[in-house]
Amino acid sequence: MSDRPSSPTPLETLQQLIDVVARLRDPQEGCPWDRAQTPQTLIPYVIEEAYEVVDALRHGDKDAIADELGDLLLQVVLQAQIAKDQGQFDIAVIAQKITEKLIRRHPHVFSDFEAQTIDEVHQNWEQIKDTENPTEAQLSHKLKRYARSLPPLMAGMKISRKAAKAGFEWKTIDGVWDKFDEELAEFKHALDYESKENQQAELGDLLFTVINLARWAGLDPAEALQGTNERFIQRLMVMEEAANRPLSEYSLDELEAFWQQAKLKIASSVSAQEKTGKR
Structure with a gap:
């Protein structure tokens, strides 16, 4: 028999991370910086770590990917610990909620519902989401959520796709190019004659039209x-x-x-x- 110690299980290593974060947040023996953090003060770090994960994935460096995913996981565990300290919820609740959601939204895997293609899976996923929260099923509520929670370029593409699917669409790409020329002229006019606020608005309209052109061409503007x-x-x-x-x-x-x-x-x-x- 080998006397080498066995490698820790994923659950054991996750529990070790949870224990380390709890120690960092300890009111008496913890780290002053970690103790001072709130869910709101950590928002920039959540965004930064998510983007660093994306950068590592783009470059395909497995060591960097593992490292950056760890930094992002830390943000999840830290948010969970703060919530636990405030008597709200803990990481078990987070894990339970996402597990239940995955099972609920994959009936083709966990029950007898049949979905053979990716499109069928996606369509059923959206229908289940709509039944979970009927208010969110309204197009305006969906688009508002994208505008509030996603980076502007990504939100613009999501909004463009959803609006097109609902019927807000040009018949051909020529219509999008006509809209681009119109918005470009309006932006130029605003720069020459209108207020900074109107200039900003016209720039936004022009950028949104460029996003629509990208969608028609099958390109990702971000x-x-x-x-x-x-x-x-x-x-x-x-x-x-x-x-x-x-x-x-x-x-x-x-x-x-x-x-x-x-x-x-x-x-x-x-x-x-x-x-x-x-x-």
């Missing part, structure tokens, strides 16, 4: 913008490596030349990597 952000930073890094003084000391023409060189260098590097990968 992913598109994320890619642009990363490419911009990558090109800037190449520019800074090539420069012999701060970029602010170069003229606009010199910066443009650096920018074009950076684009070519990155494109060449990507092309070389693709050729190497094919061999």
Whole structure:
């Protein structure tokens, strides 16, 4: 028989995390920072950790994914501990609620309901959600929830899809392009003649139309913008490596030349990597 200690079970490691967080929140022996936190003060950390999980998933680094998921799990356990300290609920209630919800919304798995395709599963899921809370079944309530709880680009796409499904849709993409031209003209007019508040409103209308164009093209605007952000930073890094003084000391023409060189260098590097990968 092996005398090596057995690895802890998932439940044992989760309980260890729960115990550590409880110790951090202990009124006498805990950490001052952890004791001072409230559900509201932790909101920025919940958002930050969720985005860091997404970034790790995009890059496919298994160690980073496990690490970032741990940070996100900490936020769940910490929120649960604060709620327990306030006599509201604990992590067992959280786990029980999501377990019951999963069973209730998967009757094709846990009962005799039949759903053969992903579309059938999704449709049944939405119907069950509507019966759980009839008020939330109203389109306006659904869209309000998206606008309140999701990042703006993601919310815009969700709202666009749901509205289109309810009949708020153009017959062809040409109609969306006409709307884009209309909103662009209104935005330009607002910039020249209207208040900052109206300018902001017209910019929002223009962006929402771009989101609709993305939906028609089967594209994800949030992913598109994320890619642009990363490419911009990558090109800037190449520019800074090539420069012999701060970029602010170069003229606009010199910066443009650096920018074009950076684009070519990155494109060449990507092309070389693709050729190497094919061999």
